[in-house]
């Protein structure tokens with residue numbers, strides 16, 4: 314049996330998806346459709362949301378008939394790219410009905426892209442910086458001093474704003490991050506559509522519009538039933554992905570319906586083949602712009618974090634970054650590209666020690682050592698932003714040229730590179746089946762445990778209260794004795 318109509322909608326296991334991919338052909342309308350799943354009697358009963366939407370037959374083919382309508386909301390929403398939904402109902406096939414057509418299981422897939430956010434105008438710079446420095450994952454104060462977080466954020470943001478503004482003014486008066494992330498979200502939605510998955514893609518920025526909190530409210534309003542969280546940072550850091558996930562955890566813990574929503578979080582994805590190959594493609598291409606491509610040193614410049622994140626707080630960022638560079642270089646070597654390479658960390662802020670070596674110091678050293686051609690590769694972020702457009706392209710380039718480097722190149726950020734977007738879509742599809750409620754309701758054994766803990770506390774609390782209640786009298790009585 315073949316799928317005789319188009320559809321983009323489904324949430325099925327990854328293996329299921331691969332098969333689905335090969336069997337479905339896009340509809341003439343291209344509109345995500347209602348799926349009617351038809352099953353032989355050997356199909357599982359469709360009692361749960363995801364993996365049972367389509368049924369695999371004994372000969373490993375898909376049994377289903379797709380067609381129908383879609384509910385496509387055309388209203389533009391702040392955080393939302395596309396708005397689709399589908400319903401799945403079982404119907405008859407081969408004369409055996411396993412579910413009545415009236416039994417409709419609905420699945421609405423959401424993808425939440427997490428990103429940092431950036432000021433859109435120069436007036437946004439100081440409040441944006443305030444949000445950034447008010448984040449306890451960015452300025453990590455000891456618990457005792459946490460009451461100082463917001464006043465300190467105010468002070469630092471006001472002090473830093475003039476320098477930051479200069480940077481944003483130099484790249485056109487604001488951050489390009491929102492526009493690029495919007496475009497990436499749309500491209501991802503289309504890539505998912507093309508692979509047969511209808512979804513709503515949302516953007517949640519940590520420090521500027523559209524905020525993560527807004528995106529989560531929209532996800533709730535839209536009745537999303539399964540969510541994949543995809544941070545747009547290839548490597549995990551407490552200060553980026555970790556901070557955004559903390560916001561989500563807080564919101565999901567506080568809300569009964571969100572706490573039950575199946576969610577799959579992709580913590581990091583720097584090791585994915587699609588990402589590594591896309592980075593290698595960009596590097597390979599950019600090396601060709603040098604008159605002597607083999608002579609150019611590949612200079613990976615990663616965003617830094619304070620050393621204490623890695624050494625005291627256990628941030629895996631440095632390890633992941635080093636592994637990421639290793640994987641990219643392996644891929645290049647497999648292509649016969651054996652250029653020298655190095656890794657350094659940029660964009661440090663404040664007086665504390667950050668990950669070393671620092672980009673600026675390394676550039677000077679390389680110039681002194683006689684390196685003449687250098688290809689800068691930004692590696693912690695997938696969009697152009699102030700630190701590529703201003704810091705690398707202007708400040709570091711100038712420093713490199715002053716230090717004796719003659720030929721300078723820079724690899725663009727991945728942006729909308731098709732192989733990269735396709736890989737993100739694959740990552741989403743692979744993550745879907747493992748979605749789980751973030752805060753499942755407590756099980757009976759946990760409830761019993763809680764009750765026991767409560768009783769123990771009550772017992773010792775009562776003894777303490779009794780002692781405290783008696784103690785003045787006991788002291789008085791004792792005194793009277795003397």
Ligand SMILES: C=CC1=C(C)c2cc3[nH]c(cc4nc(cc5[nH]c(cc1n2)c(C)c5CCC(=O)O)C(CCC(=O)O)=C4C)c(C)c3C=C
Pocket residue numbers: 429430431432442445451473476477488489490546550552553616617618619630662693694697698699700
């Ligand atoms: C002060 C601590 C900071 C840490 C830790 C940090 C980690 C970190 N940041 C990124 C990515 C970006 N940061 C961006 C801007 C930016 N970051 C900080 C501070 C820390 N970042 C500041 C003060 C700023 C504002 C700009 C400035 O004044 O220098 C951006 C740019 C957004 C844009 O508007 O274009 C990105 C992207 C990563 C990946 C990271 C840790 C791994």
Ligand SMILES: [Fe+2]
Pocket residue numbers: 616660
């Ligand atoms: Fe930063």
